[in-house]
Amino acid sequence: MSPEAAASAGMEQARVNEEARNVVEAEGLKAWYITQAYGVERTVKAVDDLTLSIREGEIYGIAGESGCGKSTLLKALLGEIVSPLTIVGGKVEYEFDAGKIDALKQTAEDREAIRWRRVSYIPQGSMHVLNPVRRIRDTFHDFIAAHQETTREKSIEMARSYLQELGLREGVLGNYPHQLSGGMRQRVTIALATILTPRLIFADEPTTALDVVVQRGVIELLKEVQQRENSTLVLVTHDMGVHANLTNRVAVLYAGNLVEEADTSTIFRRPRHPYTRYLIESLPRMGDRSERVGIPGRPPALDNPPDGCRFHPRCPLATDICRQEVPPLLPVEGIGNGTGPPHRVACFHQVDAPLEAGEIEHATEMPHAD
Amino acid sequence: MTLLQQFILPRLLQWVIVIVVGITITFLIPRLSPVNPIQQALARLTQFQALEPEAVLQLKEQLMANYGLEGSIVEQYFRFWGNLLGGDLGPSFGAFPQRVNDMIGRALPFTVALLTFTTIMGWIIGIIVGTLAAYYPGRLTNLVAGVMIVVYPVPYFIIAFIFLMVFTYYIPFFPLIGVFRGEPFEAEFIATYLHSTFLPAVTLLITGLSFRFIMARALGTAELSSDHVQYATMAGLPDNRLMYSYVARNTMLPQVTDLGLSMGAIFSGTLITEAVFGYPGLGDLLLQAIYQADYNVVMGITLLSIVGIATASLIVDLSYPLVDPRVRYR
Numbered sequence: 196m197s198p199e200a201a202a203s204a205g206m207e208q209a210r211v212n213e214e215a216r217n218v219v220e221a222e223g224l225k226a227w228y229i230t231q232a233y234g235v236e237r238t239v240k241a242v243d244d245l246t247l248s249i250r251e252g253e254i255y256g257i258a259g260e261s262g263c264g265k266s267t268l269l270k271a272l273l274g275e276i277v278s279p280l281t282i283v284g285g286k287v288e289y290e291f292d293a294g295k296i297d298a299l300k301q302t303a304e305d306r307e308a309i310r311w312r313r314v315s316y317i318p319q320g321s322m323h324v325l326n327p328v329r330r331i332r333d334t335f336h337d338f339i340a341a342h343q344e345t346t347r348e349k350s351i352e353m354a355r356s357y358l359q360e361l362g363l364r365e366g367v368l369g370n371y372p373h374q375l376s377g378g379m380r381q382r383v384t385i386a387l388a389t390i391l392t393p394r395l396i397f398a399d400e401p402t403t404a405l406d407v408v409v410q411r412g413v414i415e416l417l418k419e420v421q422q423r424e425n426s427t428l429v430l431v432t433h434d435m436g437v438h439a440n441l442t443n444r445v446a447v448l449y450a451g452n453l454v455e456e457a458d459t460s461t462i463f464r465r466p467r468h469p470y471t472r473y474l475i476e477s478l479p480r481m482g483d484r485s486e487r488v489g490i491p492g493r494p495p496a497l498d499n500p501p502d503g504c505r506f507h508p509r510c511p512l513a514t515d516i517c518r519q520e521v522p523p524l525l526p527v528e529g530i531g532n533g534t535g536p537p538h539r540v541a542c543f544h545q546v547d548a549p550l551e552a553g554e555i556e557h558a559t560e561m562p563h564a565d
Numbered sequence: 566m567t568l569l570q571q572f573i574l575p576r577l578l579q580w581v582i583v584i585v586v587g588i589t590i591t592f593l594i595p596r597l598s599p600v601n602p603i604q605q606a607l608a609r610l611t612q613f614q615a616l617e618p619e620a621v622l623q624l625k626e627q628l629m630a631n632y633g634l635e636g637s638i639v640e641q642y643f644r645f646w647g648n649l650l651g652g653d654l655g656p657s658f659g660a661f662p663q664r665v666n667d668m669i670g671r672a673l674p675f676t677v678a679l680l681t682f683t684t685i686m687g688w689i690i691g692i693i694v695g696t697l698a699a700y701y702p703g704r705l706t707n708l709v710a711g712v713m714i715v716v717y718p719v720p721y722f723i724i725a726f727i728f729l730m731v732f733t734y735y736i737p738f739f740p741l742i743g744v745f746r747g748e749p750f751e752a753e754f755i756a757t758y759l760h761s762t763f764l765p766a767v768t769l770l771i772t773g774l775s776f777r778f779i780m781a782r783a784l785g786t787a788e789l790s791s792d793h794v795q796y797a798t799m800a801g802l803p804d805n806r807l808m809y810s811y812v813a814r815n816t817m818l819p820q821v822t823d824l825g826l827s828m829g830a831i832f833s834g835t836l837i838t839e840a841v842f843g844y845p846g847l848g849d850l851l852l853q854a855i856y857q858a859d860y861n862v863v864m865g866i867t868l869l870s871i872v873g874i875a876t877a878s879l880i881v882d883l884s885y886p887l888v889d890p891r892v893r894y895r
Binding site: 273275303306307309310311316318323324325326327328329333337338340341342371373 | 791792793796797799800801802803806810811814815888889890891
């Protein structure tokens with residue numbers, strides 16, 4: 196399926212309630228890795244001054260190249276801050292029925308109360324996230340018993356009926372993780388993460404490392420899990436095809452900054468940020484046999500990002516202002532009907548045109564970043 | 566059936582091969598040595614008195630028979646196996662005409678009781694404390710770890726000597742040399758046994774414990790950073806569940822292996838600890854046998870050690886599938 200076709204499909208299948216409230220709000224979030232070795236302090240600004248809000252019931256995609264801070268952003272949103280990751284500034288709040296919760300100041304008790312019942316997490320590469328010496332049913336029991344009164348029999352019964360509902364073979368309960376295929380392990384992990392019907396699900400590259408056929412099944416499963424309780428799904432992946440297929444809105448990250456955020460069809464049809472345009476342009480298209488051009492240069496090292504717009508060394512449209520000032524993330528004027536969240540772009544030279552094949556790569560000679 | 570064929574039988578075969586090769590080497594080494602034990606013995610016996618040539622010849626033949634040195638090396642080898650399978654380790658030379666079987670039989674229970682207790686206790690306590698230390702890093706943990714790391718490289722006989730001096734000389738509470746009175750399982754025997762065994766047991770326990778602690782802490786720390794522990798922590802699993810089923814349980818494979826091998830080593834005794842405390846176990850017996858060039862006793866204890874370690878690794882191998890499902894065979 197081409198990304199655009201998928202994007203329009205995604206648009207139609209899940210229209211998010213326009214008046215939905217925000218489930219997650221991050222403001223001015225700065226999550227840095229601060230390490231100290233032999234007296235030399237090194238700071239990697241993996242997420243730098245980022246503001247976003249995620250609405251209830253939507254599938255919110257976070258896209259970007261490897262090393263742009265996607266996973267770090269997810270950890271910060273999840274409130275899983277383990278040294279050397281440090282929250283230097285900003286806040287993250289959840290809002291559920293019981294009022295607002297500060298995600299960055301969770302105690303062990305909060306965690307027991309919030310995790311899995313309200314906020315859950317599907318990790319990247321489920322190869323090793325299941326205890327290798329424990330049967331799947333015991334792992335299910337451990338995870339359920341951590342959050343509610345249960346007996347081993349009750350937990351296993353719960354797991355069995357949930358797996359049945361999701362169309363998974365219940366026999367896996369008696370297996371050890373190493374006896375399952377990679378795709379099955381990922382599905383089991385998704386079931387494990389969502390068995391307590393969390394309102395908010397964070398998924399970190401859930402389809403990476405799976406072959407396309409299995410990916411499809413996992414995407415279907417994620418969709419199903421999200422729609423069961425109209426939960427909010429925050430999906431991090433570098434795979435634009437998955438975003439097109441699954442998400443309602445996409446945020447594009449570049450070098451720790453949010454550079455563009457819009458609903459999925461806009462991101463794929465009328466992206467305004469040159470980086471986003473590159474990202475979409477580089478995707479293969481059905482019937483188009485021309486060679487795909489990658490984004491020139493390499494993403495900057497985050498311990499010493501370039502001044503101004505972090506994309507300027509690779510950007511064909513860059514001018515002096517890009518090298519000196521950081522472009523603010525602003526809503527695009529005159530777009531949308533004012534009810535949904537705005538299309539936001541951080542660029543001084545936004546491109547206001549639908550994406551056409553072969554448009555940007557021939558625009559100008561590319562300056563290559565070192 | 567396939568379990569038997571693919572897993573158990575190859576390991577049993579391996580066990581037999583290890584023992585046969587080990588025993589063959591034990592058989593060959595003294596015979597390849599340039600020292601002729603007959604001439605040595607004769608020299609010892611004729612040192613202070615001259616014997617008639619006929620008596621010397623008789624003595625020589627008698628010694629040859631006793632040492633099992635009659636005939637070619639191949640004949641000797643088969644006779645040696647014959648005796649061994651008949652359960653006969655021959656006579657002792659140092660304490661002739663006592664049988665080696667009896668001497669080992671007397672020393673074995675002492676060693677086995679002491680080492681089984683200290684090995685298993687050290688294993689259990691070391692793993693519990695080491696895993697706790699891995700799970701709760703902090704000032705107290707660092708202090709405990711510091712002590713263990715200082716104690717570990719100190720040779721155990723130094724610790725033994727310190728204990729011996731402090732608790733038998735300066736504070737004469739424990740006997741200098743093991744004293745065992747009464748018949749086994751009588752109250753008096755048990756009392757004297759505990760009294761005499763306390764110091765060697767504590768010495769062995771301390772060294773065993775420090776090693777086990779360091780190993781358990783290292784394994785636990787590595788396990789803590791694994792994906793599955795981090796995921797379970799993220800999911801808010803309670804500490805005791807995490808520590809028991811997710812950290813300690815997953816470090817068991819190397820620990821069980823190591824316990825098995827330590828248990829196998831029980832049959833070789835602990836030479837120096839037993840000698841220091843005058844504890845009448847296999848180590849003490851071995852030391853005396855070496856002093857007296859009592860080859861049959863040395864050989865007997867070596868055989869026991871070979872069989873013990875081979876059997877222990879067999880048991881460890883066979884128990885892997887119980888400890889780690891990934892090793893389970895179809």
